[in-house]
Amino acid sequence: MESKAFIVEGGHKLSGEITPQGAKNEALQILCAVLLTEEKVTIHNIPNIIDVMKLIEILGDLGVKVNKLDEGSYEFTADAVDIHYLESDEFAQKAAKLRGSIMVLGPLLARFGFAKVPKPGGDKIGRRRLDTHFLGFTKLGASFNYDDRSSFYSIDAKNLEGKYILLDEPSVTGTANVIMAAVMAKGKTTIYNAACEPYIKQLCRMLNRMGANIQGAGSNLLEIEGVERLGGTTHTMLPDMIEIGSFIGLAAMTGSELTIKDCRIDELGQIPGVFQKLGIQMEFRGDDIYIPAQENYKMERFIDGSILNIADGPWPMFTPDLLSIVLVASIKAKGTVMIHQKMFESRLFFVDKLIDMGAQIILSDPHRATVIGSNNERPLRGISMTSPDIRAGVALLIAALSAEGKSTIYNIEQIDRGYQFIDERLRALGAKIERV
Structure with a gap:
């Protein structure tokens, strides 16, 4: 090309x-959070940029109903998610091109007990480790597997349980992913050395409106009491x-x-x-x-x-x-x-x-x-x-x-x-x- x-x-x-x-770095996690509920979630101020539109396309492919209300405003309803789509070649190709695709892991784990993504791409600005995401998931009780041949990360988690997690680095996407995995885990999760970015505050505010119980957003110590289910909400991005x-x-x-x-x-x-x-x-x-x-x-x-x-x-x-x-x-x-x-x-x-x-x-x-x-x-x-x-x-x-x-x-x-x-x-x- x-x-x-x-x-x-x-x-x-x-x-x-x-x-x-709207904030690109907020969009990637807020959009994936719609996977946590079968109820309708409305999001305003979504930026019309390639990375965000590709992620919305992947959500649609997963079975999320996407309804564009006007420029920057969309409704999402994830009541018919097709988890088998993760096994398809099409998903492998699309997700590998988009670093933000890693953010589907936490919500899919929380709701369906299973998730997988190919090794993602993105900016060439040096090494950007994904370990923080997977260390957090395994602490909550998930089993993690990386297949060298297919370059796929897959995670199984039938029963996530709240734990004390000290993150190895305050990664924004890592913190967001672990929060989304923990909101419906059994018991209490404590995340220390959490990222403090406004984007994490925004995610926690949104999840709390959906029925989650998260304390400490904006600080490096988060406490999450697991809940049975989450409902819909309306969210406006920074x-x-x-x-x-x-x-x-x-x-x-x-x-x-x-x-x-x-x-x-x-x-x-x-x-x-x-x-x-x-x-x-x-x-x-x-x-x-x-x-x-x-x-x-x-x-x-x-x-x-x-x-x-x-x-x-x-x-x-x-x-x-x-x-x-x-x-x-x-x-x-x-x-x-x-x-x-x-x-x-x-x-x-x-x-x-x-x-x-x-x-x-x-x-x-x-x-x-x-x-x-x-x-x-x-x-x-x-x-x-x-x-x-x-x-x-x-x-x-x-x-x-x-x-x-x-x-x-x-x-x-x-x-x-x-x-x-x-x-x-x-x-x-x-x-x-x-x-x-």
Whole structure:
């Protein structure tokens, strides 16, 4: 298949309002939670992006009745799930292409006592272990098998029982999967070192409305009393915090005045503060973030005068998905910053494209890059480049929109996996971007 590309003419100021899509990383677990009940579940603010639409398709193939109400709103009724579909070649092909397919395991185990998935794909950003999911399931009493020949993980669990589980890492998807497996297990499950992300809070709120009994959501210690069954509910997804951060970086790099609407600022954690450390000004107006046009912005230093260091970590630390955006936004600032990507190796390898565009960046190793900001004195120049993963793709798109001249970005399927209609939405702000 021929790769699509964006052709971007940089150097234009943008202006206006933009509303973030629903959160991709919330969608994958919330959608799988519909498998926990035979009653109708209505979900609003679902983003129209490839990964999410593929997951909805897999749910439909499994026998879930899917009814689209309007853009972003769907009803799901899982009263006739065909568990045998998991054995089909079609499921093997579709699920292997979608990392989010791993999230069907927990709910299917809880309701049917059996589940299997092929080894999933997804972004190439270094190793991403799945051990946390399976260690959690086996603690609850499931037996786990991996078949080398077919690359299938299969799990049997006729009688899940509540246990004390210390997760080996605070994985968001791992925590979500174990929560969904535990809500109907016999007795009490305690999950320690649980992920604290807003997405986990959202899942717990939804499950509690369905009749689950989960305490401690948003902390690293969850207590779950198993219940007999769950019912239907209506759920509205959070706005995508990664889009919100991307738009803050976009406004700064292009010197634009932008208003980001309906941000759920109370759920953004450190995100606004980290961009403010780069010197980017913003005002909170109700639930909107207003960013004034800034020709120049100056990075802070630490109190002792040492150089700014921005690192990622599990929530409530700064999300790794925005580190590439912070890196790009610091190119134009005054000052120097060390970007330390602790959680994934090889996520910083896209900086070679930024160096080709004229950025002053030293890549120390796969985890650390030092950016020497230009104070807007040397604009980037447009080049031809390829997007390696979803987040780097948008970081390169932001760099291209701020650069002088034309850029071509290939492999934009990667960007489409995470951002809905991004070219149309940016054109509405005045960006010169076309899809070819």
